[in-house]
Amino acid sequence: MEASTQCVVVGGGPAGIMLGLLLARAGVEVTVLEKHADFLRDFRGDTVHASTIRLLDELGLGEGFRALPQSKLGNFRLPMEGGDSVVLADFGLLKAPYNYVAMVPQWDLLNFLVEAAQQEPTFTLRMNTEATDLLKDGSGKVVGVSYRTRDPLTGDTLGTGEFRSELMVACDGRGSVLRSRAGLVPREFPVPFDTWWFRIPRDADETDPVASISPRFAGSEVLLSLTRKDYHQIAYLAAKGSDAKLRAEGVESFRDRVARLRPDLADRVDQIGSMDDLHLLDVKLNRLSRWHEPGLLLIGDAAHAMSPAGGVGINLAVQDAVAAARVIASPLLSETLDDDHLAAVQKRRWLPTVMVQTFQRVLHRVVFAQVMAGKQPNPPKPLVFAARRLPGFPKLPARMIAFGPRPEHAPDFARRKP
Incomplete structure (x- = not known):
């Protein structure tokens, strides 16, 4: 079976569903392929940071999001020797209503976003559909994906097919099949x-x-x-x-x-x-040096796998999706998309990725590596001094964690009134 659409998004995680929603609101025909029958996976992260909450408000989805089961984190503490801790980031110092991190079961968030996306006539979600390989033309440009469908109860293959599209976007996570098929190998950083x-x-x-x-x-x-x-x-x-x-x-x-x-x-x-x-x-921290090939774009964990440290992975992936939608929506509609557009997505999201991963590597070193070695965590003394003695200091890391470097706003074409 062969089908065609303007954009195929592989992976129904936060990046994939958000990108599908945004592109559909621009009028792009987009199909999201998700290999599972539902979103109920226990290993998924739950943290929804202020940058994502603000984005949902801009999309007209804030009220519905706040109705989901959730709790609020008011600060981020670093453990210290003797069982003590120091408040590194105090989200309460930020301007309301974006002064907390929400803890929301990810399957609730994804189902909520899918419901919103399905209001758009150009959005399609295909569950139990696993991308298996890339299709290329004679010049080497990616022009589609092959896939197989599975029985949700037995896991048996029900059928195979191909999707042809102007652009494939890999949002299929840290074990990305499309990344592997493209021969792209990320740089790995040590994780303790x-x-x-x-x-x-x-x-x-x-x-x-x-x-x-x-x-x-x-x-x-x-x-x-x-x-x-x-x-x-x-x-x-x-x-x-x-x-x-x-x-x-x-x-x-x-x-x-x-x-x-x-x-x-x-x-x-x-x-x-x-x-x-x-x-x-198997916790990974890595990133690709190049997030794209002709006809193929990688974002989220497929481009840069994040450690669970700080709970920033979901939100960084969502920011990638917003930046990608802003860049590629118009060229997809006008059939003028080229590799320069894909490079522009990476260029915009590269520095935020490097900064966040650097933050995670510091957390690995000052907290997790020490704990794994049987030692009490011992954060750097200047950091502890600043957190305890400088009244305004906890607001700086709070903003960095809650919004991240270069937070993205919803494109005009995707905004709706509540």
């Missing part, structure tokens, strides 16, 4: 930890708000708990390369680790039935 995701039931009488986050540090281990309606989504962080050792120790040993870090959940750790209930996330 990996993450194991699992669930533990939540008691009906617990009072933590839905989507709140609870971090615990002990020895060389970190536990982050995201509160869901009926369960806790938990991330266990340990030194990179520890997976084989953890699994060899067995589930009883792992239950003991969780109970030690979260004594309040000790009565439920037996719900971790086996080590198969743990889902490893």
Whole structure:
């Protein structure tokens, strides 16, 4: 089966859905391919920063977004020796209503954006549709993708086909198939930890708000708990390369680790039935030196995989999507898109990416590397002094985290009144 459209977006994450929504509001015929049957993946991040909240307001979606289940983070703390901490960023110092970071289950956010996008007649979302390869013409330009559809229950292949398009946009994440098929290899930066995701039931009488986050540090281990309606989504962080050792120790040993870090959940750790209930996330921090080829653009984690440190990945990907839509919408409509337009997207988003990844590398060094080595985190003394002694200092990192460098505004063609 062969089909055609003006733009194919591969990957239904925050970058892909946001780009599809924006292009559709410009009148571009856009098809988003998502390989899964739904958006319910526990490893997805939940942080929605002020830059994204402001964007949703500009799109006329702010009221609906605020009605989603969520909690608010008011500050960002760095752990220190002796169990103490210092407020590095105080979001409350920022101007309302963009003075917090929202914790929103990502599947709720994606379903909300899809609902908005489906109001546009030129938007199409195809679930259970996995891009498998790039199609090129005789000159080497990318002109489409091949795909296969799967049965959502069995995973069996139901069919195959091709999509032809003026532009393919890879939003298929840190393990991007399109990036691999294009032969693009990112530069890797060292990461001191990996993450194991699992669930533990939540008691009906617990009072933590839905989507709140609870971090615990002990020895060389970190536990982050995201509160869901009926369960806790938990991330266990340990030194990179520890997976084989953890699994060899067995589930009883792992239950003991969780109970030690979260004594309040000790009565439920037996719900971790086996080590198969743990889902490893091999944490990456990398970026491509070139985000495009003729007919192909890569954004979000496909172009620059982010560490979970600081929870900035979703928002940086969304900013990429906004910048891309602003640059490529008009050329797509006029059929004048060329590689210079794709290069312009990378040029605009390159510096913000480098700055955010540099921030994450510092966090890795001053916090996570020390914890993974069994040491107490010891942030640089000048940073601690500034955070504690200079009243206005926490506003600077707060703005950097909440909005990031070079935050993007909604293009005029995509704005709607509430």
